[in-house]
Amino acid sequence: MAEQAGTTKQHFTQAAFDALLTTDRLMAGTAADTGLVSPTEMYAYAVDASHQPSPGLLDALNTQAPVQASFRRLLNNTARYHLPQVAAASSGDIEQRESEGCKIAFRPSRANAAQIYVIIECIGDTSFNPAVLFVCAVDGTTNRMELPVAQNGRIQLLLERESDMAKGLLDIKTEVYLK
């Protein structure tokens, strides 16, 4: 009996001691260079227009496929409007993207051919003022833009045609989310 008690204590001591040392080691690790991101930050980036993302999050969103997949799903679940890929146009640039309740129209600038107007209208819910826009490319990367306040239910942007954001919006294979 005493022998069994001794063995039990020995097993317990070994297990508890090991567990404490392993816990210490896990707690003292480093998050650097693993490509993992904080879910809280990823959520804030998806829903809060004023959130300033860390370089680590932006890097992971550009390079880590699992993070890109997670973020895309998060946008699907949290964005107010989702504008899917555009059906292939017969020729030339697309003129608008549309989904139920929301429309994004593109108009070339007459003053400057290198610029383009982007007009966002949320006709489904006029009380909703989108604050942030995401453009998700087929390769998994995401572009994000903080939006100005809507005037008479419309948001108008003037973008350089060669900017990543304009190119993304005009690319029929991208998907657009508004939050």
Added chain:
Amino acid sequence: MGSPENRFLEEGKSAELCACLQIIQETTADDSLKYSDKTCRELARLIVCRNYAPAVLELCHLVVGAIYGGSHDQRYEALFFASGPARAGGFRAWFAAFTDQHKAIDIGRQEIFISYADKPFAVTYGRMPLLSALMEFLMTAIGYAPLDETLSPLLGGLPSHKQVSDAANDLSRQVYSYLGEHLPPVQEQRKSQSFLQFASDRAAAELAAATINDDTVLDYWMAHADGDSDDRGVDVKTYRSVFRMAAHLVRVLRYAEDQYRMNGALPIGTDFESGEIDPGDLETALAEIELPDQPLSALHNVVSAGVKITNKREMERLQEALHGEDVGRALPKSILRNAVFGDAQAGLVQALRRAGPLPMAQLIAALPDDDYQTRRKQYSQMIDHLQQMMLASFHVLARAGKPLAASLAIALHPDLDISDLAQDPNEPDWGDSNVVSFHAENAMARFFERLEADDNGELGKLSGTARTAFKSISRQGFSQAEMERADIVEQFGKAAIALIAVHKELSRFLNNHIASIDWDQLITVDTTLFRSQFTTLYGGQNG
């Protein structure tokens, strides 16, 4: 696992798990750390003990609570990622803010209650910080997409208890699979073998808490430090790491001895022969073993919440001195050695990492920067500081009419006679009967009445001293305007409990455990010894 290559592989795999936990520890919300040290440690214990399944089940119920207990257009993520720092009060406030919950959800004072058609379930607010950290872990480790997919059956309408259990089981399987990849099995961890063996060999009879002493720590470090790590990858090069290992072992052994004394058995599962440990029992035991860390952890949380009871340096002093009563008694010299020479070694290692070739002999000859007597004086000053903070907390809590003020009064003045408060003169005299006439509420009311009226009595004087102490402190949380805020008063309440415990432990450490040691002689002997060991470890290296 035997070959060096396999060891390396294991280290690499574990690195991702470490990173997951590190991310959670560093996560911020509303400009403060989202999870307390205590919550992070609890999460790490769940994972290490592989006792996550019950918490995953609770988490799934909390997801249901978040979906059907919040607003109609909100998803479960909002509770976990947009409710601010993960504190019980924050979760309580989040649920209380909604008025249009599903009829199956009852928002109580201590918990949310979910009335499923088949079986009800309750989740307490106190448990929610840990469950939120677990959600964070699952999202980081498993990924949001698979997690959300698994939870999707809970989203279409109030699920049954069984559906929640099924989702929880599914998630637990995914965690099991993840940990299979990233956490070595228990029998392969055995990190402690070398030190345990050493301590056992040194014990004349059976290894016990009382057989581990300052010599065990120092001798082990002297003999093993130049090996870089022990046979299982534990850092034995730094004195600090060896000290921490010894402190853990003292606590584990003391716990085991106490359990035997009280129950005649240890809670370790059923298969004694193979040494199988029940994960739940082990985790419960570890939580109790780590209980002595809670007061300091609580103080840390109070500081994070905006009441600066300690600054960074003061907290460091407390952390280096306080390791629980058992460790304080068993390893008093080691605690001071860790403070003085542990710091010296850490500085040396940092200098080696930062700079190129260094004049190591010169650097080592200049160590340590501090000595034992200086540290003792600093700890004594911390007693004064803690007393000031207790007085200030008393002032805030007394003004707010909080019963904790009485506990602080007794802690500050153990001789304070307030026994008469228990007896209302208008109550009948029960004489020799066994009826105890003590109505706590009335006694508290009389305590505060006395505090107001009795300017020249002991309580009145205490009140005046406390007011002066509060006004003399110019730190965050100590202004007149801040002390009117309910959230700040709540933090002072938490601080009061922690301050009483920390003050008591530090007083005992100073008066009982280190008072009789000849520190002047010891620093002379130790300086020679540590310099010699540092020269062995680093003297030949130039960057």
